[in-house]
Amino acid sequence: MYIFYATGEFINAISECTKAIESEDNTEEVSAYLLRGWSYGDQEKHDLAVSDFSKVIEMNPNSYDAYSGRASSYWAEGNYELAISDFSKTIEIDPENKKGDFGRGTAYAAIKKYEVAMSDFDKAIEMDPSFSAAYYLRGKYLSSIGDYASAINDFNAVISNNPNFESAYFNRGCVYVAQVIMN
Amino acid sequence: MCLCSSGNNELGIIDLQKAIVINPNNADAYLWFGNAFANSKKFQQAISTHQNAIALSNDAYTYCVLGVTYTKITTSHQLLLRLKVGYKWTQKMKWVGVCLHWKMQNKELLPPESIHSDLSAHLQEHGPRGNYKLIGCQIAAKRIVGQVYNNGGSIIIPL
Numbered sequence: 001m002y003i004f005y006a007t008g009e010f011i012n013a014i015s016e017c018t019k020a021i022e023s024e025d026n027t028e029e030v031s032a033y034l035l036r037g038w039s040y041g042d043q044e045k046h047d048l049a050v051s052d053f054s055k056v057i058e059m060n061p062n063s064y065d066a067y068s069g070r071a072s073s074y075w076a077e078g079n080y081e082l083a084i085s086d087f088s089k090t091i092e093i094d095p096e097n098k099k100g101d102f103g104r105g106t107a108y109a110a111i112k113k114y115e116v117a118m119s120d121f122d123k124a125i126e127m128d129p130s131f132s133a134a135y136y137l138r139g140k141y142l143s144s145i146g147d148y149a150s151a152i153n154d155f156n157a158v159i160s161n162n163p164n165f166e167s168a169y170f171n172r173g174c175v176y177v178a179q180v181i182m183n
Numbered sequence: 184m185c186l187c188s189s190g191n192n193e194l195g196i197i198d199l200q201k202a203i204v205i206n207p208n209n210a211d212a213y214l215w216f217g218n219a220f221a222n223s224k225k226f227q228q229a230i231s232t233h234q235n236a237i238a239l240s241n242d243a244y245t246y247c248v249l250g251v252t253y254t255k256i257t258t259s260h261q262l263l264l265r266l267k268v269g270y271k272w273t274q275k276m277k278w279v280g281v282c283l284h285w286k287m288q289n290k291e292l293l294p295p296e297s298i299h300s301d302l303s304a305h306l307q308e309h310g311p312r313g314n315y316k317l318i319g320c321q322i323a324a325k326r327i328v329g330q331v332y333n334n335g336g337s338i339i340i341p342l
Binding site for chain 1: 191192194195196197198199201202205206209211212215216218219222
């Protein structure tokens with residue numbers, strides 16, 4: 001099941017995981033639920049993914065991977081409040097992992113709670129000063145509130161790490177142009 | 184201020200060109216590239232670039248910007264015709280309707296805040312692109328309203 005998942009053969013991975021879950025030998029049960037949850041997520045079957053991740057959480061209430069996977073599936077389904085709750089749990093379990101703060105920031109941004117989203121992006125960037133995705137989203141927010149100079153700094157950071165990132169050029173270009181007009 | 188503004192506009196042009204080179208189907212990049220030309224008062228190039236954006240996206244907002252840009256290159260004699268054309272293009276955009284309606288009827292000068300409020304309501308439907316669209320619409324509204332203010336509210340265009 002691991003190889004199928006690693007090679008992107010998700011349908012086969014799901015089938016193998018199901019066999020492992022139904023087997024009397026339950027030594028790989030947690031891994032099988034987790035792997036099947038990720039596979040369902042990759043197949044965009046998020047309700048099934050949530051169910052599997054929830055099963056893992058029942059068996060291991062401190063599973064970072066399960067909370068993280070379930071948060072992503074909630075996010076994909078548009079259940080942002082639940083995603084925020086699960087991302088918060090991942091931060092509690094592993095406070096040094098930037099992905100929790102970043103994920104929660106994107107969920108806050110999705111429900112227009114931009115100030116808290118910014119705070120999460122700030123923390124993610126503090127943990128990893130080369131975290132382009134966080135710079136990019138923070139830059140987009142800063143540009144939307146008219147803080148053009150800070151937005152440009154963030155897009156500069158993105159472009160220096162990803163010289164072919166079209167959206168960063170586009171957004172920085174828009175900010176330069178908007179800056180001129182708004183002045 | 185002028186030198187600084189001009190410099191930023193040039194930087195914007197460079198970035199937007201780069202975005203278009205990486206993805207020639209980015210209609211929004213053409214739209215803002217056109218806005219940059221309009222900033223430099225290169226209105227024919229702005230129009231041509233906005234037309235490229237429309238060819239890619241057939242987006243109502245771009246029609247609106249194009250309509251506004253057309254008003255920049257017309258004489259007062261031609262303005263009525265251009266506004267009528269612009270209005271046809273942009274009839275789905277409430278705020279342009281509001282602006283043009285005032286111009287056409289010469290009734291009441293709507294404060295920019297009222298137009299911005301209409302913009303915000305409309306643009307909430309635009310999702311992630313809304314932010315830039317909002318900025319863009321504010322810019323366009325500012326131009327239109329500014330034009331009215333600058334003329335002492337005396338623009339009268341009979342239908």
